[in-house]
Amino acid sequence: MASRCRNGIIVSLLLCVVVLAGCAKRPAMTAASAPAPTGAAQATTPPAPATPAPEPPAATPPAPTPAAPTAAPASRPPVQEFAANPNLKDIHFDFDKYDIRPGDAKILDGNATWLKGNDVLVLIEGHCDERGTNEYNLALGERRAKATMNYLVGQGVQAGRITIISYGEERPVCTEHTEACWARNRRAHFLSKPR
Amino acid sequence: MRRLLGAVIAGLCALALVLPSTAPPPSRAQGVDVYINITGGGTKKLNIAIPNFAVTVGSDTTGVAPLLASVAGADLTFTGLFSVVAATGSIPADHPEALRKSWTDFAAAGAHAGVHGLLALRGPRLEAEMRLYDLTTPDFRLIASKRFEMAADQPRRLAHKVADEIVRQFTGEPGIADTKLAYVAGSRGVKEIQVADYDGAAARPLTRNGSLNLMPMWSPDTRSLAFTSYKAGYPDLYRAFPFERRPDQTLAAFVGINSSPAFSPDGRSIALTLSKDGNPEIYVLTLATGAFRRLTRHPGIDTEPSWSPTGRDIAFVSDRAGGTPHLFVMDTEGGNVRQLTFGGFHTQPRWSPKGDTIVYTTRQATHDLWAINPDGSNARRLTSGPADNQGATWAPNGRHLAFQSSRLGAWQLFSMLSDGSEQTPITRGSGEYTSPSWSPRLP
Numbered sequence: 001m002a003s004r005c006r007n008g009i010i011v012s013l014l015l016c017v018v019v020l021a022g023c024a025k026r027p028a029m030t031a032a033s034a035p036a037p038t039g040a041a042q043a044t045t046p047p048a049p050a051t052p053a054p055e056p057p058a059a060t061p062p063a064p065t066p067a068a069p070t071a072a073p074a075s076r077p078p079v080q081e082f083a084a085n086p087n088l089k090d091i092h093f094d095f096d097k098y099d100i101r102p103g104d105a106k107i108l109d110g111n112a113t114w115l116k117g118n119d120v121l122v123l124i125e126g127h128c129d130e131r132g133t134n135e136y137n138l139a140l141g142e143r144r145a146k147a148t149m150n151y152l153v154g155q156g157v158q159a160g161r162i163t164i165i166s167y168g169e170e171r172p173v174c175t176e177h178t179e180a181c182w183a184r185n186r187r188a189h190f191l192s193k194p195r
Numbered sequence: 196m197r198r199l200l201g202a203v204i205a206g207l208c209a210l211a212l213v214l215p216s217t218a219p220p221p222s223r224a225q226g227v228d229v230y231i232n233i234t235g236g237g238t239k240k241l242n243i244a245i246p247n248f249a250v251t252v253g254s255d256t257t258g259v260a261p262l263l264a265s266v267a268g269a270d271l272t273f274t275g276l277f278s279v280v281a282a283t284g285s286i287p288a289d290h291p292e293a294l295r296k297s298w299t300d301f302a303a304a305g306a307h308a309g310v311h312g313l314l315a316l317r318g319p320r321l322e323a324e325m326r327l328y329d330l331t332t333p334d335f336r337l338i339a340s341k342r343f344e345m346a347a348d349q350p351r352r353l354a355h356k357v358a359d360e361i362v363r364q365f366t367g368e369p370g371i372a373d374t375k376l377a378y379v380a381g382s383r384g385v386k387e388i389q390v391a392d393y394d395g396a397a398a399r400p401l402t403r404n405g406s407l408n409l410m411p412m413w414s415p416d417t418r419s420l421a422f423t424s425y426k427a428g429y430p431d432l433y434r435a436f437p438f439e440r441r442p443d444q445t446l447a448a449f450v451g452i453n454s455s456p457a458f459s460p461d462g463r464s465i466a467l468t469l470s471k472d473g474n475p476e477i478y479v480l481t482l483a484t485g486a487f488r489r490l491t492r493h494p495g496i497d498t499e500p501s502w503s504p505t506g507r508d509i510a511f512v513s514d515r516a517g518g519t520p521h522l523f524v525m526d527t528e529g530g531n532v533r534q535l536t537f538g539g540f541h542t543q544p545r546w547s548p549k550g551d552t553i554v555y556t557t558r559q560a561t562h563d564l565w566a567i568n569p570d571g572s573n574a575r576r577l578t579s580g581p582a583d584n585q586g587a588t589w590a591p592n593g594r595h596l597a598f599q600s601s602r603l604g605a606w607q608l609f610s611m612l613s614d615g616s617e618q619t620p621i622t623r624g625s626g627e628y629t630s631p632s633w634s635p636r637l638p
Contacts, residue, residue: 076450079428096519096540133556133585134630135410135455136512136520136542138423138430139468139475139498142452146474165429166452170407171384 077163081193082123087114088190091148092183096132098143100151108148111190112155122157123191124148126166127173129182134168141166148188240278241365243271244301244309244330247285248323253316260285260314263323263354267310269394270358270372273610275594275617276365280306288313295335302330308338310361321345325357327364339364351397352637359636371590375634376597377401377411377420377437378608382627388422390437393590393597393633395608395621401437402426412456413634420632421446421456421465432456432467446480447487457500457509466490466500466509477511479527490529496520501546501553503569510535510544510553510569522555524569535571543586549593552613556585564598566613577615584609588633597621597631 088111091104100108115122126145128137145164153159174181245268248260264282271277286297298309309330315322323345327338341360345353355372362370374393379386388408391398402408404426411422414434421434432446432453447453451470458465465480469487477491477500490509491497499512509527512520522535522544535544540558546569547554554566554577561580564587567573578584582602589596593613600609600618608621608628622628 076429096514131562132520132540132558133542133562135468135499136496138409138452138454139470139496142470142475143496146470164451167407170386170409175383 077121077123077193079123079165082121082191083193085120085190085192087111087118088122088192090187090189093144093186093188095129095182095186096140098140098147100147105151108151109155112152112157115152115157115161116155120161120192120194122152122162123193124162124164125171125189125191126164127171127185127187127189128169129185130169130172130177131182132169134170138166138168141168144186144188240276241308242278242280242306243361244280244282244298244304244306245271245312246282246297246310248312248314249285249288251288251313251315252322253318255314255316259316259321259350260312262350263312263314263357266351266354267312267358267361267372270355270370271361273372273394273595273619274362274370275612276362280304286311298328298330298335302335306330308365309335310357312357316347319347321347321350321353323353323357325360327361351392355392368592369636371592371595371636373637374591375413375417375437375637376588376608376621376631377413377634378622378631379409379411379629380626382606386629388420388435390420395623401435410455410630411632412458413632414458415460415462415635417634417637421458421467423452423454423456430454432465451475455499457502459502460504460506466502468498468500477509477529490525490527492529499543501544503546504548504550508569510546512542512544522553522567533571535567535569536574541565545587545589547589547593547613548591552593554587554589554596554613556587564596564615577611577613578618586630588631589613590633591635595633597633599629599631 089107091107124145126141128141149162172185174184245264247264268279309328311326313324324342326340329336343356358372359370377390380389386407388401388411389398390401406425408424411420419434419436423430430452431448434444449471455468456465468475475496475498477497479488493515495515497513501510510524514520519540520542525532543556545554552566557565562583562585564577584600587596587598597610599606606627606629611618
């Protein structure tokens with residue numbers, strides 16, 4: 001009788017688990033694999049090794065260090081060397097889009113003209129509004145910066161002078177939750193530095 | 196209490212029906228009713244008593260004994276499977292009469308199980324013993340007993356281990372209290388990654404570089420986290436070792452974005468997003484060799500890989516179908532691409548540890564969490580505005596999710612069961628907390 005009741009407790013909880021997880025893959029047989037009552041103390045857990053490192057202690061040898069990634073950037077000028085340039089105007093984008101709008105193309109034509117007359121390096125930042133999610137917006141900001149770069153290259157600006165960076169939704173210029181504000185944040189922004 | 200006790204006992208009788216070796220219950224009809232009630236989503240819980248741990252060695256000057264009871268009790272409550280019966284004081288060790296009297300009292304108060312905890316304080320070490328009793332039996336049968344050791348400065352972790360063992364005794368699978376949450380703290384311009392206990396306690400910084408640190412993701416062995424950081428100016432991918440004195444590794448620092456890391460289930464590879472070849476594509480980095488293998492070849496956005504627990508498939512997000520982001524699944528060679536969602540705006544796929552569900556974020560008037568079967572069937576809503584709910588991460592048992600919600604104003608982390616019930620705040624601070632990653636169980 002006692003044993004039946006305890007099995008009942010275990011199976012009852014198992015059912016709760018199955019039901020709440022919405023997953024029927026755990027067969028009822030799992031009840032049999034639950035530790036049986038023994039009335040005696042079971043094995044003591046091995047003590048974790050003492051270590052000066054913060055918790056939790058490492059229980060296994062150090063993980064192998066990955067080989068140095070073949071990720072050496074071809075050439076990425078330090079971001080902090082770029083500064084604002086009033087001659088290069090921001091352009092803006094429709095929600096979840098990265099194509100250049102006709103009005104913004106005219107702005108880019110002006111930027112291209114200035115760049116062709118001034119031999120500086122340029123950093124194009126791609127930005128998004130807060131809608132959508134962070135990871136996707138990082139990719140979307142990349143596409144906006146890239147589309148902007150491609151347009152300038154099409155207008156005769158050397159690709160080697162242009163670096164792009166996406167900030168996704170992480171650096172808004174406006175923090176209200178309104179369409180007017182979101183529209184300002186969906187932008188490509190320009191910085192420059194002397195060669 | 197009375198009602199719960201009656202319900203559980205009725206449930207036990209109902210369960211007798213499915214146990215071939217047991218005698219029939221007094222009333223079959225009543226048992227069947229309760230059984231249906233349980234499968235219908237009822238929350239019949241097991242009442243468990245956890246008095247303070249009894250100190251057997253040393254002097255408990257910092258209140259470890261009551262902390263163990265309260266933290267383990269909170270852990271059991273969090274599971275949704277237990278109700279903790281209120282208790283004060285402790286049951287002395289080696290005192291059968293006191294033990295019997297305590298269990299008699301707790302059983303009368305409705306407890307089905309009792310935890311007799313013993314604590315030895317040995318300088319830099321804590322030793323706890325957990326003895327679990329079945330209070331529904333006349334002789335208060337001992338179900339199990341187990342000892343745990345922990346550094347003296349980690350009493351909460353000791354309590355989590357006790358709670359996880361209790362859960363294992365009743366369900367066959369350990370609990371998830373001895374796990375960590377990594378997440379992003381801060382907003383607009385400076386975001387740092389922190390690591391806390393699964394319940395938000397004991398938060399500590401992982402990064403402290405004053406730049407943007409995004410998208411933390413635990414490795415399967417819980418020893419490391421991959422994340423994207425702008426600490427060198429550009430969004431590069433790093434790996435940090437929160438429990439070791441070891442510098443960050445640079446995993447990917449290509450031109451463009453290096454983002455959205457996801458460890459393969461065997462921990463040997465990381466799927467990630469790189470735009471080095473012109474636009475955001477998904478690659479797999481083999482950690483042992485540093486080699487990158489490209490999986491997607493499409494002019495649109497491909498990002499946010501999430502491995503199936505078998506390691507054979509990867510869910511991801513692409514805008515290749517009509518310009519808005521949708522969920523897709525491919526194999527690890529980039530083939531057999533299937534579209535899971537149609538219409539709308541869907542991102543952040545996260546494959547469940549059991550493999551049967553993919554949770555994701557859908558943008559309508561607000562962002563909300565949905566779940567879908569990996570074959571694209573049974574799309575179901577888990578959260579309902581009016582605020583935003585997004586960025587879900589699975590607990591290792593597949594029963595719980597953590598996510599970020601703006602329902603209290605600023606972004607805070609919440610938890611819920613995988614059916615969307617029991618939504619509860621994890622963080623309550625004045626800051627903003629986003630992008631949680633729930634660790635596997637600690638070793």
